[in-house]
Amino acid sequence: MLSKKLILCAAVLTLAGVLAGCGPDTEGNGGPIAGTRIWIADQPDSEVVIYDDTGNLLKFVGGPGIFSKPNAIDVYAKDGAAWVCDFYTNRIRKFDAGGNPLYASPDPEVEALVLNAADLSVSQSSAECWISDRGNNRVLRLDADGNVLAKVSGFKYPRGISADPAAGDVWVADEGNDAVVKVAATATGNISVRTVEVGRFTGMENPWAVAADADGKGWASSRVEGRVVRLSVNAAELASVEGFDAPVALAVAETAKVVYVVDTGKGLLVALPRGVTGTHKNYAAVATFVVSGLAHPEDVFVDEKTGRICVAEMGGGNVKIYDRDGKLVNTISGFSGPAALAVWSEN
Secondary structure, three states: OOOHHHHHHHHHHHHHOOOOOOOOOOOOOOOOOOOEEEEEEEHHHOEEEEEOOOOOEEEEEEOEOOEOOEEEEEEOOOOOOEEEEEOOOOEEEEEOOOOOEEEEOOOOOOOOOOOOEEEEEEOOOOOOEEEEEHHHOEEEEEOOOOOEEEEEEOOOOEEEEEEOOOOOOEEEEEHHHOEEEEEOOOOOEEEEHHHOEEEEEOOOOOEEEEEEOOOOOEEEEEOOOOEEEEEOOOOOEEEEEOOOOOEEEEEEEOOOOEEEEEEOOOOEEEEEEOOOOEEEOOHHHOOOEEEOOOOOEEEEEEOOOOOOEEEEEOOOOEEEEEOOOOOEEEEEOOOOOEEEEEEEEOO
């Protein structure tokens, strides 16, 4: 059965008389559409689509046959290129800002690059892509063309991954080892993590998500402990914020100087001050704002150019857009279960 997004896209094309592709990424003069693109992984439908921030479908990137369980997306801010990993097909794909394919990792039946990749992160300083290769207990570093620069072993079920947007060093949630590890951006070849790690934090059980600051610090969350920690440049604990149920995603806002946390268990979007220190038993005591009532949010992404926060509300079938003060700006509906997203604004 065709999804609602694909049916809508086909209808728009028919009315417009456009025969070459879905949702043409032009303004009528061959140039790219100006504005905001929201890449969305609608996981139950095995689809990836691009919307603008007003709710218009711009591009149907791919569905079943290309994707099975798309579970992470990140974009390179300089040109809008997006990387997508798929947990079940064991493929990594790269697209340009218009949703046109640029790279796909080898077919696993021919040559497996990853096994059940859990997350990926694009380095804003180098355009490289780092991948949590969960099934192979390693982290991969790819250049902008998909060539493998490093295979870093020694992890156990790595999950979240986040590249420092300035220096390029990479934070990894090493779930099976109960550790948060910072890896040097210069890791090369087949190498052990112990030889390239910059710091290691072992004070958290089953870390799930991580996020990197531009000043070299990191954030990590544990859905087992219901806790978020802030870490120094060498992975020492600077702050601990408790009271969450299942914090599953983090996003750092450099301009706003906050960190956004989505708690899928309590249905929350929480903004924490980026400079928080000390131990706090209740997130509400230190939060800049708290948005409640979300239906199993799974991902969060902040657009630095606009300051807006996008949340993938998997249980509600929506993508919700908030301003930097936590006020709801728009809701994009009609999804079966958006599980991951990324945002790029051209202007």
